[in-house]
Amino acid sequence: MTRRLAIAELLASALCLWAAWYHTPAGALLRSxxxxxxxxxxSAQPLLAYYSAGVYGGRIAAAPALAGPVPPAxxxxxxxxxxxxxxxAGERTQLGLSSxxxxxxxxxxxxxxxxxxxxxxxxxxxxxxxEPARYARDHADSDSLEDLARQLPPRYADRIALASQxxxxxxxxxxSWPLPESxxxxxxxxVRDHPVLGGRKPHNGVDLGVPIGTLVRASGAGIVRRASSxxxxxxxxxxxxxxxxxxxxxxxxxxxxxxxxxxxxxxxxSRSGNSGRSTGPHLHYQLDLAGQPVDPLRxxxxxxxxxxxxxx
Amino acid sequence: xxxxxxxxxxxxxxxxxxxxAADVVGAQVLWLVDRADAFFDAIFxxxxxxxxxxxxxxxxxxxxxxxxxxxxxxxxxDFFIALPMLGYDERPVDxxxxxxxxxxxxxxxxxxxxxxxxxxxxxxxxxxARSVARMVQGSVQLALHFSALAQLVAxxxxxxxxxxxxxxxxxxxxxxxxxxxxxxxxxAVVLAPLVAxxxxxxxx
Numbered sequence: 001m002t003r004r005l006a007i008a009e010l011l012a013s014a015l016c017l018w019a020a021w022y023h024t025p026a027g028a029l030l031r032s033x034x035x036x037x038x039x040x041x042x043s044a045q046p047l048l049a050y051y052s053a054g055v056y057g058g059r060i061a062a063a064p065a066l067a068g069p070v071p072p073a074x075x076x077x078x079x080x081x082x083x084x085x086x087x088x089a090g091e092r093t094q095l096g097l098s099s100x101x102x103x104x105x106x107x108x109x110x111x112x113x114x115x116x117x118x119x120x121x122x123x124x125x126x127x128x129x130x131e132p133a134r135y136a137r138d139h140a141d142s143d144s145l146e147d148l149a150r151q152l153p154p155r156y157a158d159r160i161a162l163a164s165q166x167x168x169x170x171x172x173x174x175x176s177w178p179l180p181e182s183x184x185x186x187x188x189x190x191v192r193d194h195p196v197l198g199g200r201k202p203h204n205g206v207d208l209g210v211p212i213g214t215l216v217r218a219s220g221a222g223i224v225r226r227a228s229s230x231x232x233x234x235x236x237x238x239x240x241x242x243x244x245x246x247x248x249x250x251x252x253x254x255x256x257x258x259x260x261x262x263x264x265x266x267x268x269x270s271r272s273g274n275s276g277r278s279t280g281p282h283l284h285y286q287l288d289l290a291g292q293p294v295d296p297l298r299x300x301x302x303x304x305x306x307x308x309x310x311x312x
Numbered sequence: 313x314x315x316x317x318x319x320x321x322x323x324x325x326x327x328x329x330x331x332x333a334a335d336v337v338g339a340q341v342l343w344l345v346d347r348a349d350a351f352f353d354a355i356f357x358x359x360x361x362x363x364x365x366x367x368x369x370x371x372x373x374x375x376x377x378x379x380x381x382x383x384x385x386x387x388x389x390d391f392f393i394a395l396p397m398l399g400y401d402e403r404p405v406d407x408x409x410x411x412x413x414x415x416x417x418x419x420x421x422x423x424x425x426x427x428x429x430x431x432x433x434x435x436x437x438x439x440x441a442r443s444v445a446r447m448v449q450g451s452v453q454l455a456l457h458f459s460a461l462a463q464l465v466a467x468x469x470x471x472x473x474x475x476x477x478x479x480x481x482x483x484x485x486x487x488x489x490x491x492x493x494x495x496x497x498x499x500a501v502v503l504a505p506l507v508a509x510x511x512x513x514x515x516x
Contacts, residue, residue: 005476006314012472013321019444020324024331025383026390048379050331051338132454139446141516150335153451225343228350231357232366238346276357291375 022154025050045157052146055164056244056290061086063169066301070102070173076119077106079170080126083162095127118143123166127159128152145243164244168289171245172299175219176265178249178285179272183208184307186282189295204293205248205286209307212253212281214272218263219247219285227259233284234276237269244291250284251276314402322397322481325473326433327390329440333509334386336516341385342378349374389506392499393433396488397481408483415486425495432503433485434478435510441473442514 021027028044035042049056063082070078081102084092092098097105105126112122116133120143125133132152140147145167149160187207194201218239225246226238235252253273257263272283287296297303349369356362369377403411419427449466453459489496 008472009314009321009476010317012469012476013317013324015444015448015469016321016324016328016440016473016477019440019447020327023443023447024327025386026327026331026394047383048376051335051379051382131457135450135453139450151446151450153447153454155451226346226350228354230350230353230366232353232363288375291373 023050043157045161049161055146055149055160056168060289060292060294061165061169063172063298066299069301070299072174074102074106075174076109076123076166076170077102077104078173079168080105080109080123080166082169082173083166086165087162097126120145120148120167123163123170124148124160127163127166128156132156168244169299171220171241171243172287172289172294172296175241175245175247175287175296175299176217177300177304178216178219178247179208179210179214179283181302181304183210184305185209186280186307188306189293189297205250205284206296207282207284208272208304209280209282210272212271212273214283215268216249216252216270216272216283218265218267218269220245221265222247222263224257224259224261224263224269227255227257227261230276232277234273234278235270236276239263239269244289246288246291247296248284248286248288250286251278251282318402318480319398319400322400322477322484323394325440325444325477326394326397326436326481327440328443329436329438329510329513330386330389330394330506332439332443332513333436333506334382334389336513337505337509338379338382341382342375345369345374345378345381349377385502385506388502389432389436392496392503393429393436393485397433397484399488400480400484408480412479412483412486415483415490418490419486425497425500426489426492428500428503428507429489429496430482430485432507432510434482435507435514437478437481438474439510439513441470441478444473445470 021031025047028047028050031042031044035044061083062085064085066078080097081100084095084097087095089098100108109119109122109126112125112130112133113119116122116125116130116137118137121133121137124136124145133148136148136151137143139151145160145164149156149164152160185206186209187203189203189206191200192203193199220239220241222239222241224237225240226236229235233250235255237249237252237255237257239247239249241247249270251273252270253275254271255269256271257267257269263269272281274281285296287294287299353366356365445466448469449462452465453462456462
């Protein structure tokens with residue numbers, strides 16, 4: 001009896017160590033240190049990627065150039081294709097997606113979503129297989145990828161990261177433009193000479209030159225994560241669209257929604273203005289993917305014209 | 313070998329539970345960081361000399377900052393309750409029970425902040441047991457494709473951890489807290505929310 005108990009304790013200890021080794025930042029820290037000491041490769045993710053079940057960790061896959069406008073129904077297909085760009089040909093073949101184009105991927109996803117009940121589970125099935133996705137769906141509390149990912153063992157971590165990239169990029173492709181397409185960009189994304197502070201500084205969004213009072217629309221459905229005011233960003237709105245996609249609207253004259261409110265795609269959310277640190281009426285529109293600002297024009301086939309002599 | 317694998321197992325169980333707890337409140341931490349960021353931005357942007365502080369945690373950094381807060385919180389919790397598990401010294405069951413009763417009685421007579429540690433060890437131990445059982449269930453199910461067996465193994469793992477490990481984790485933490493010279497205000501501040509988060513992680 002005592003011997004059996006000792007074996008049970010040994011097994012239980014081994015399971016706890018296995019879980020801690022692969023499933024906690026402390027374990028990842030030890031794995032990274034061990035790998036450095038013994039000069040070997042480690043599969044440990046960056047420490048911060050251990051939150052949200054490893055979803056939205058690491059770098060953002062490069063978005064391939066678009067040949068034409070993205071139909072909203074195919075946005076997820078484009079997201080999957082963009083996420084696959086990071087894989088080599090062998091891995092793409094293994095997934096059965098070596099030569100698939102966004103329309104075919106989108107139709108495959110629709111069929112999977114019908115069988116599994118959600119887009120998140122469908123994308124998970126595409127990268128991890130249908131059985132793991134079905135298992136995750138049956139055991140998760142919600143359809144969010146974070147919840148689904150928590151149900152799967154550590155060996156799926158890499159595939160889950162790909163699925164999260166696909167969902168996130170699909171979300172970015174599905175966004176609309178907050179102002180009419182005819183509005184010119186007065187300051188593009190990237191490093192520029194700062195018009196107020198001087199010196200070369202990164203510009204994390206695009207500035208769209210519009211008169212004060214122009215109606216600004218939500219570029220996607222989401223929740224207002226922040227509706228506040230300060231003398232730098234002016235009246236600022238932050239919309240969380242889920243799947244790691246966040247859009248930011250600064251220098252507004254008036255906010256039409258409040259903190260925590262759910263908004264629909266295309267819903268008026270503010271009137272543009274010249275509030276905060278600004279040298280003229282404009283809307284600063286920013287797209288954050290997994291917490292990193294990216295050029296919103298990367299995910300659009302039709303791009304507004306850039307005005308000459310632009311400044312913030 | 314027991315002298316090494318039992319303390320390591322207890323430490324790992326509490327660490328897994330602490331991570332499950334920290335992970336479950338990720339959205340709330342992000343919400344708190346957003347509120348705090350908006351509040352401080354409104355204050356700092358009033359004066360030119362404090363204005364640069366607005367960009368310290370800018371819009372781009374808030375998610376990383378929120379996850380960083382969760383990471384630091386979890387590592388602090390590991391330091392306060394998981395690391396002391398390595399000092400676990402196994403005794404016969406009746407001796408452990410007697411020690412548990414004595415320490416509980418002592419703590420009951422003069423309740424203090426030091427009680428938060430064993431409470432947190434208990435809560436994270438339970439959350440950790442659930443987390444480990446869930447990982448085992450997923451691994452067995454997806455390797456053997458046999459649902460009933462996966463459920464049975466997960467139930468056995470959960471029960472084993474709840475019976476063999478969680479009480480020992482609570483006892484070791486109680487023993488460690490009893491030996492501390494100071495009640496540990498910082499530990500209490502770090503660990504009190506972790507108890508609630510661990511309960512949420514277990515129920516999820």
